[in-house]
Amino acid sequence: MEYKQCARCVMDNIGDSTIKFDDNGVCNYCSDALRAKNIVYHPNDTGKDYLEKVFGDLKRRRKDYKYDCMLGLSGGLDSSYAAYVAHTYGLRMLAVHVDDGLDAPVTTDNVKKICDAYGIDLVIENPDPILFGDLTCAFIRAGVPNIAIPQDNVLFACLYKYAKDNQIDCFLNGSNFALESILQRGNTYDASDKRHILAIWKRFGQMKDYANLPLMSVFEKRVFYGYIHKILTIKPLNYVEYNAQEAFNTLHKTCGFEYYGDKHCESIFTKIMQRYYLPKKFNVDKRKSHYSSMIISGQMTREDAIKRLGEQLYNPNEFSSDLDFVLGKIGMSKKEFNKVMHEEGHNHSEYPMSIINSILPIILDIRKRLTEY
Template sequence: MFTYQRCTRCVMDNASDPTITFDAEGHCNYCTDVLRRMPTEYFPNEDGKRRLDAMVAEIKETCKNDPYDCIVGVSGGIDSSYILYWGWTQGLRMLAVHIDDGLDNPIATENLRKLVEKTGVTMVIIQPDMAEYRDVLRSLLKGSLPNLAIAQDNLIVKALQDYAKENRIRYSLDGNNIAHESILERGRGINFNDGKYIKAVQKKFGEQPLVHTQFLTLTDRYLKRRHSGVIHLRPLNNMPYDIRSAIHALEEFCGFQYYGGKHYESILTRFLQCYYLPTKFGKDKRKSHYYSLIVSGQMTREEAMALLEKPLYSSEELLQADKQFLADYCGVSLDTFESWLALPPREEYSIPHSALNHIAPLARKFRRFIE
């Protein structure tokens, strides 16, 4: 019999993630793991500044005869935008890569335009084969599977690896950080780098064969990457990265506009997080987002609890507009789109996938040694 339980230290609970565990004090495995990792991964202090200075000096010296110092994936969101801004303040010669899948929030699109114009960086805009890409989204919806954004997540990582290899770029700057995303709900999800899973979804539910679209595999991502020669760095873990300060700095720098929430830079991910996941799968990703801010001292548990009481969508009008937009994007009527949303949820593991997904818990346990 299900008994609801919420962590006594953060806001994670077993309603969103049935795999969560609690110790005798009621503390969940998520925050326990983060607090254990923080002393060796997060340096919002003078030690972090020394690390950043050494990082920049190493990049500049190593790449002084190269066309670029580093590569950065950008979405128009806060984290990747701040990486681009910070790199500019350090005088780094960056190659920015953006996936234009037609789902960007117009605010994020404008943010990117202004940021690239102000920094003067070279930005490569990649548009996937839209017929195939749209059909993958339709397949995920028809399959009633949780991660509707898996194709874009996979393609940006593949693009970064491909362009780094093509341009012989030795460093990749990653916007992932402990301050804003130390907790990512795992459950029994499939890693977004699993191209085998995406192709299996398309084979089962799709209509368009994947001829031009190549997806990254877990072998490409985690095994071959070690021999790629590219060093992956996370600068934001070496600074006091505060979300309000970051937004203010970007506003002052290029007129950056905040788009309303974590990952709302895409209309698809806004819909995914604010409606699709909580309605169909009972997952409210705000819990993991808010706890990340709690652990970095940017929000109290009480503030997070109060925010969780508010509606996910800011208005019913915005929800309906997003539904209509996505129905049009998929090339179907709103009624057909709603019929897909009404399908019973399907577990990702019911679809053929890479066996490497099953060793993820072990990999997380030894992540410090693997990375």
């Protein structure tokens, strides 16, 4: 196959059979992102007016409660800056941080600094390390691309539990257009699929007490919390100028936030996944999506992105100590991990999925065909 890289961003056809290029050599990812930009990203007075209105309404509606909203605080830049933005509007927040034992050392400190400086109440959840480790090992043995699904699902489950306990019906979400408008397709899967998680756990794990780890299902997330509890989700970073370097400087200045490395490196586990597991097993380098998003939001040039992609993906000494740390925590031998790394990767669709997720792509495909003709 001939190598092709987009003429506008840095997405390419390595490890991606879905990418398409137009006659000018521009890819579908950045073309779609540019089309969506004016619809979802408002780093201007429109965005400011929107946040003033939506946060003002929220504060009035929640005046008799202890909290206006809650957020999952991973200690990464996105959720941390979302907390900062909401704090500047005077929101009273409850933050949930899931400490699965795999955070970078600086992350735990960053989470505490943010909450102390911005007056946010913090709950730290520690999932059972043996069960969590066993489930994570099961995902690695299954050889699927998104081995961070257990981590994400446990966070959702904890968030919704605290929302229910504290009668909170609004979530702040750090996902954003500026740094995430482009995400390579085909290598990810819905983290809220409990059926998928349990199927992989039962087949590849060793533990049997599945009920002792907080997990949530697609039904709970989409139907129970989305339609019955009507939880409102606000993404504040789409309504402010969100520049990664400036956001970090602001956090450093206002709460002493320390740098932890590139996107998702706030967790040693996701760092291993993005810098080693995905590139080696699936030919996927997540930096390409991240830098391409930054090109589209105007905070990186294509030349700079290409230069940074040429830099070493993982320092070998750092990788070795990170891997020892992660394998020690989840309880997998290096021999087994290396064996998995040499096996062929598998798609998430090779394992059972929730009925909702199984039929949704079919419905979307039919809808697409109907609207095309």
